[in-house]
Amino acid sequence: MKTFKKITLTVFIIFSLLFIGGYIYFNQKFTPPINTLTVSGNSGNIPIKWIKDGENNYSALLLPVNLKNIDNTFYMQLDTGTPTTVFYQKPLESIQKIFFLNKKFNEIFSDFNLNKMKITSSDFSVINYGNEINCKDSEAVNIIGTIGSDLLEKRIIILDFKNTVCSFTETINEEGFSDFEFKKRKILLPAKIGNKTLKLMYDSGTSGYELITNLEGWNQYKIPNSTEKHERGNAWGNTLTIKTSAANQKLEIANSVLQLSEITYIEGTSKIQKFLMKSSGMEGMLGNKIFINSTLILDCNNKKFTVKR
CATH class of the missing domain: 2.40.70.10 (Acid Proteases)
Known part of the structure; x- marks a missing residue:
């Protein structure tokens, strides 16, 4: 009888430890990294650009962004399901070759602007994704990254879909x-x-x-x-x-x-x-x-x- 109780207790402890261990694992795995964004100013109205896919007119929501010392307008997808703002490596490499051949990545891509609002980070993530930019075509939509929900920790977002504009404000x-x-x-x-x-x-x-x-x-x-x-x-x-x-x-x-x-x-x-x-x-x-x-x-x-x- 004592042996049975001991086995039962052992099994209970093992399952408890597995449950706790699983919880800690998933909690850590899906806990986003520290927010490294520094945001200054408010944006004012930013035009929303929709990407179409077949019959779907609203396949992706893009916002125009500007990089320092470049007159071209680029785009980033607004994705509130992504916890961290990231850049795409392939378009960034092509920007580097065209505009800043002798500069390092972190010197070029440490900040960007959403209209009047500036977003800065010393540690933007860069993922192996995207396409080379096309500067020759004025109608080209050059997508260079994703804006995640970390920006929403810094600013209130107003998505005026009816008038196709988005804005970020502090109050x-x-x-x-x-x-x-x-x-x-x-x-x-x-x-x-x-x-x-x-x-x-x-x-x-x-x-x-x-x-x-x-x-x-x-x-x-x-x-x-x-x-x-x-x-x-x-x-x-x-x-x-x-x-x-x-x-x-x-x-x-x-x-x-x-x-x-x-x-x-x-x-x-x-x-x-x-x-x-x-x-x-x-x-x-x-x-x-x-x-x-x-x-x-x-x-x-x-x-x-x-x-x-």
């Missing part, structure tokens, strides 16, 4: 704003569909989708027997099937009611991804498309937001 009147969660630089917004309360991550990187949800939600909210649009994707080495169907639901969010006209489900996500989604309490992701006729304002420091029609 704003927040009367009537609602609360939201900002964990590990992830934006989790409370919303309702019918009588169901949901916690939805705002990920501007999934720009062209209204609401991405799980299989249960997809089956619940889509119009029965509606045509499905299938796309291929890839994440963490997994091949994904992205299924989008028509919907006719009302999404209540921050005292506004938005029309949900389509619903998306991603098939092929890993068990780890599903576990992380479930453990965070997140029940879906909102892209930019759901807000396309609205203004979304996010104050991540005070965890206040609003949606204006």
Whole structure:
């Protein structure tokens, strides 16, 4: 009997240690690095540029940026699902060859401007991605990096989708704003569909989708027997099937009611991804498309937001 109790206790301790170890591992793995951005000034209105992909007119949200001592305008994608602002190596290398052949990377790419606002870091991450820039074509859209949610720790963002402009400011009147969660630089917004309360991550990187949800939600909210649009994707080495169907639901969010006209489900996500989604309490992701006729304002420091029609 004592031996059985001892074995049971040992098994319990092992599972407890595995659970604690797993929690620490995932907590560290998905905890973003220290925010190294220094921001000065407010931006004023910045024109939003949309990247189209086939029938999707809102596939990616780009903001024009300027680099010091270069007259050309470049672009960076605004991706609130990415915790850290990064540059792309291939376009930066071509900029270096064209404009600053004898200068080092960290001398050239230590800051950039979003209109009147300057963003500086002594430690910008550079990833092996992107394409060489094209300076000969005045219509070329040269994308040099991604603006992550670390910038939203420094400034309030106003996304006026209706007028296709974005701005960053230090202060704003927040009367009537609602609360939201900002964990590990992830934006989790409370919303309702019918009588169901949901916690939805705002990920501007999934720009062209209204609401991405799980299989249960997809089956619940889509119009029965509606045509499905299938796309291929890839994440963490997994091949994904992205299924989008028509919907006719009302999404209540921050005292506004938005029309949900389509619903998306991603098939092929890993068990780890599903576990992380479930453990965070997140029940879906909102892209930019759901807000396309609205203004979304996010104050991540005070965890206040609003949606204006």
